[in-house]
Amino acid sequence: NITFPKPSATRLIAVANQKGGVGKTTTTVNVACALAEYGAQVLVIDMDPQGNATTALGIVREQDMRTTYDVIEGRYGIEEVKLPCKYFKTLDVVPASIDLSGAELELANLPDRNQLLNNALSYFLENSKVHYDYVFIDCPPSLGLLVLNAMCSVNEVLIPVQAEYYALEGLQQLLHTISLVQENYNHNLIVSTMVITMFDKRTLLSQEVYEEVKQHYPKIVLKTTIPRSVKISEAPSFAQSVISYDSRGAGSIAYSEAALEIAERSQRVLKAIDKRHVDR
Ligand code: ADP
Ligand code: MG
Numbered sequence: 001n002i003t004f005p006k007p008s009a010t011r012l013i014a015v016a017n018q019k020g021g022v023g024k025t026t027t028t029v030n031v032a033c034a035l036a037e038y039g040a041q042v043l044v045i046d047m048d049p050q051g052n053a054t055t056a057l058g059i060v061r062e063q064d065m066r067t068t069y070d071v072i073e074g075r076y077g078i079e080e081v082k083l084p085c086k087y088f089k090t091l092d093v094v095p096a097s098i099d100l101s102g103a104e105l106e107l108a109n110l111p112d113r114n115q116l117l118n119n120a121l122s123y124f125l126e127n128s129k130v131h132y133d134y135v136f137i138d139c140p141p142s143l144g145l146l147v148l149n150a151m152c153s154v155n156e157v158l159i160p161v162q163a164e165y166y167a168l169e170g171l172q173q174l175l176h177t178i179s180l181v182q183e184n185y186n187h188n189l190i191v192s193t194m195v196i197t198m199f200d201k202r203t204l205l206s207q208e209v210y211e212e213v214k215q216h217y218p219k220i221v222l223k224t225t226i227p228r229s230v231k232i233s234e235a236p237s238f239a240q241s242v243i244s245y246d247s248r249g250a251g252s253i254a255y256s257e258a259a260l261e262i263a264e265r266s267q268r269v270l271k272a273i274d275k276r277h278v279d280r
Pocket of ligand 1: 019020021022023024025026027052141197198199226227228229230232233234236
């Protein structure tokens with residue numbers, strides 16, 4: 001019987017890594033579901049045209065469904081686009097579909113092109129009758145305009161790091177981009193969380209990746225690592241998170257522990273964000 005501390009203010013978290021297949025969507029979906037299961041009010045914004053988070057959260061995609069694309073193009077507010085996740089009653093989803101892939105080009109010449117999601121999300125959170133504890137944005141595998149919009153809408157970046165040989169190389173590039181966003185667009189932004197995904201405890205490489213990330217980012221990387229697990233990879237094909245699909249399995253337990261760690265850091269993280277704000 002675990003109690004999850006609730007954050008004193010909404011935590012806004014972009015899940016980002018320019019590499020594909022490192023576990024961004026899987027982490028977004030399962031951490032969001034774990035937090036919702038323990039009573040947190042959570043919003044997931046799917047910012048990837050692939051819409052994998054949308055599907056994994058059990059949203060059936062329909063032709064005329066409103067999506068993130070409508071939100072950033074200003075056709076509808078988040079209130080009018082969000083859908084309830086059928087598995088967890090405190091979890092809402094802003095779904096994405098392939099039309100979002102056109103947005104990068106269409107929006108490229110707008111003067112406020114970086115702030116489109118930020119404007120919509122700020123308006124939504126100020127006017128929503130429901131208080132959200134967490135907002136997660138699942139980013140596409142790029143560093144383009146959609147990711148920039150996500151990073152301008154949040155205070156925190158959560159970086160999934162796949163336990164593999166080239167993991168650290170890509171990380172440097174990502175952190176450099178984040179520092180550019182901090183300098184030019186969003187001074188409040190911090191990298192609050194890293195999590196090692198697809199960890200295989202039998203391999204030395206997995207251990208080494210974890211140790212190296214821990215050495216460089218001791219306060220950022222979660223103690224919990226996410227094991228490579230068939231149940232984790234198979235859950236989305238049943239339109240589910242592993243939290244609902246295999247609630248007692250190792251994958252589910254790992255994501256629940258990761259979610260608990262994230263929740264337990266809330267005070268420290270919110271304080272760090274405030275400090276950046278004041279220092280400005
Ligand atoms: P990204 O969003 O970064 O592109 P995904 O979350 O979609 O990455 O994961 C890429 C692939 O790896 C997916 O097929 C997913 O099901 C699988 N996967 C992710 N995490 C795990 C894990 N811990 N164990 C096994 N497969 C995983
Ligand atoms: Mg993804």
